Amino acid sequence: MIVQDIGNIVQRFVIAMKLRKKIVFGSVIIIITLWGMIVYLSQFHLDFSQNYRSIDGSENIVFKDSWSNQCFRLCAWGLVKTENIVGFEEHQNFDRTSYEYQLLVKKANAKYVWQVVTSPDGKYILYVERIYRGTGLTDDEDVYYKVYSIDDDTSTTIFSGFKQFLLVDWK
Numbered sequence: 001m002i003v004q005d006i007g008n009i010v011q012r013f014v015i016a017m018k019l020r021k022k023i024v025f026g027s028v029i030i031i032i033t034l035w036g037m038i039v040y041l042s043q044f045h046l047d048f049s050q051n052y053r054s055i056d057g058s059e060n061i062v063f064k065d066s067w068s069n070q071c072f073r074l075c076a077w078g079l080v081k082t083e084n085i086v087g088f089e090e091h092q093n094f095d096r097t098s099y100e101y102q103l104l105v106k107k108a109n110a111k112y113v114w115q116v117v118t119s120p121d122g123k124y125i126l127y128v129e130r131i132y133r134g135t136g137l138t139d140d141e142d143v144y145y146k147v148y149s150i151d152d153d154t155s156t157t158i159f160s161g162f163k164q165f166l167l168v169d170w171k
Contacts, residue, residue, distance in 0.1 A: 050076065052158035055147045057119055061126060061158070063145075063166040064088055072166070074158060079166075088169050091115040100125050108148045108155040117170045124149055126170050141165075 052058040052074045062085050063072040071088065072079035094101060094116040104110040104127055115128040125148040133140050145159040145168060 051156050052147075054156060055124060055149075055158060057121065057124070057170070058147070058158065060120070060171045062088060062169045062171055063159070064169070066165075066167055078161075079159065085169070085171060087171075088167070090167050091117045091169065092167070103150070104148055107153055108146070110146075110148075110155075114143075115168055117168055119147075119170050123151055124170075126168055128166075128168060130165075 052061075055061075058074055061074060062082070063079055064070070064085070065072070069084060071082050071085050073082045074080075092115055098116070100116050100118055101113065104113060104116065104125060108127075110127060110129055112129050112131055113127050114130045115126075117126040118124070119126065127146055127148065129144045129146065131142045131144065133142065140162070142162055143160065143164045143166075144157050145166075146155050146157050148155045
């Protein structure tokens with residue numbers, strides 16, 4: 001009887017260990033798959049906000065990745081690759097005493113402006129804010145691409161992303 005009980009205990013233990021192996025192996029596969037998806041999707045600039053649709057001429061806003069020199073335009077799921085734009089201007093070194101910058105600081109409460117571009121019709125100001133939210137362990141920066149409407153006195157975020165450092169121009 002004792003031998004049979006020990007046999008049952010050993011048999012249950014073996015079954016439990018096999019089940020545990022399957023659970024651990026399955027969990028590892030799920031984690032690796034999720035990590036692979038994150039790495040794959042990180043090459044895309046995703047943002048499903050659709051806020052850009054309220055801006056006249058938003059189809060002429062161009063984003064450029066300075067590392068790859070690839071240009072992007074706004075679309076329904078964020079940014080989509082487009083042809084490289086000839087004459088793309090970098091607007092990082094803007095005049096902080098300009099009317100546009102002063103307007104952004106006063107009216108749009110913009111604090112960490114990185115780029116400023118006026119729309120061709122002069123109704124909007126496209127600007128980029130880099131918000132640093134350091135935790136002490138990492139350099140965490142969220143980047144917000146916003147359009148300020150001079151007529152309406154409103155600011156609309158048209159694209160945003162964690163460490164999405166892109167140059168902008170309005171053609």
